[in-house]
Amino acid sequence: MLPTLSKGRTPAASRQPNPVFAHYFLRIIKWQQMDIEYTFWQMFHLCTSPKVVYQHTKYHKQTKNQWARDDPAFVVICSLLLSVSTLAYCAAYGNSPGHAVVVVISVLLFHLIITGVVLATFCWLLTNNYLREEAPNSHVVEQRVEWLYAFDVHCNSFFPMFVLLYVIHYFLSPLLVAHGFIPVLLSNLLFMVAVSYYHYLNFLGYDVLPFLEKTTFFLYPIGFAIILAPILILGGFNPSRYVMNMYFSRWW
Numbered sequence: 295m296l297p298t299l300s301k302g303r304t305p306a307a308s309r310q311p312n313p314v315f316a317h318y319f320l321r322i323i324k325w326q327q328m329d330i331e332y333t334f335w336q337m338f339h340l341c342t343s344p345k346v347v348y349q350h351t352k353y354h355k356q357t358k359n360q361w362a363r364d365d366p367a368f369v370v371i372c373s374l375l376l377s378v379s380t381l382a383y384c385a386a387y388g389n390s391p392g393h394a395v396v397v398v399i400s401v402l403l404f405h406l407i408i409t410g411v412v413l414a415t416f417c418w419l420l421t422n423n424y425l426r427e428e429a430p431n432s433h434v435v436e437q438r439v440e441w442l443y444a445f446d447v448h449c450n451s452f453f454p455m456f457v458l459l460y461v462i463h464y465f466l467s468p469l470l471v472a473h474g475f476i477p478v479l480l481s482n483l484l485f486m487v488a489v490s491y492y493h494y495l496n497f498l499g500y501d502v503l504p505f506l507e508k509t510t511f512f513l514y515p516i517g518f519a520i521i522l523a524p525i526l527i528l529g530g531f532n533p534s535r536y537v538m539n540m541y542f543s544r545w546w
Contacts, residue, residue: 328367336368341454344495348502361503362442368449372456376406379460386467387542397541406452414444417500417512425506437505447499451492458488463534470534479527481534486523490516 339346355361380401384394421439463470463484470481497512526533 329365330367333367333371337453340450344498348498351502362440363446372453373402382464410445410448414448418444421500421506425508427505427507451495455488455492471538478530478532481532482523482527485533486519489519
């Protein structure tokens with residue numbers, strides 16, 4: 295008698311945790327298993343030649359049979375660097391150690407994690423529901439964008455923006471938060487470049503997937519940023535002063 299799959303086991307199997315997520319989060323507490331050197335290699339090339347990083351993503355798919363990283367090192371290191379840069383801002387502009395703790399936690403949660411989850415979920419739903427190519431026939435295996443890969447794309451896109459808006463911005467902040475036209479101009483240009491580069495990397499991340507079409511959709515926000523920047527400059531809006539005022543209001 296041939297073995298059969300019991301129907302009663304199907305719901306139970308569906309309730310099992312995703313092994314990819316379980317393995318991913320398990321490696322966060324086992325830092326010895328993280329590939330730190332490769333992570334820094336990725337971070338460097340995301341700022342200099344991002345196409346090389348996504349070329350390696352294809353190799354990862356061929357060897358691991360998934361597009362997403364199975365190593366949380368990128369998120370962990372990015373979180374650490376973001377914490378250090380935020381502490382530097384707090385040391386220069388903060389009120390107290392307690393205020394610094396609040397600022398670091400809020401930046402980590404809202405700038406990286408919560409924003410990343412929301413944007414990754416949006417892109418995951420968008421790509422799977424509207425940008426996938428129709429399968430030519432019923433014999434072709436249907437491919438879908440993994441949510442964890444969408445989060446990877448966000449983290450990849452976030453890192454160069456972090457360099458521009460958290461590191462370079464920090465050293466230029468005395469100039470950028472000053473009054474006058476030049477600070478307004480430089481601040482808007484810096485934010486425009488950072489946002490544009492974020493969306494360009496977002497485009498590269500999804501364009502590398504062979505089963506997606508019309509991925510140029512992810513480039514549209516760049517045009518919006520280019521149009522918006524001159525309007526904000528002529529209106530005298532300084533994004534650096536606005537953001538700094540949100541966290542360190544006693545300075546302004």
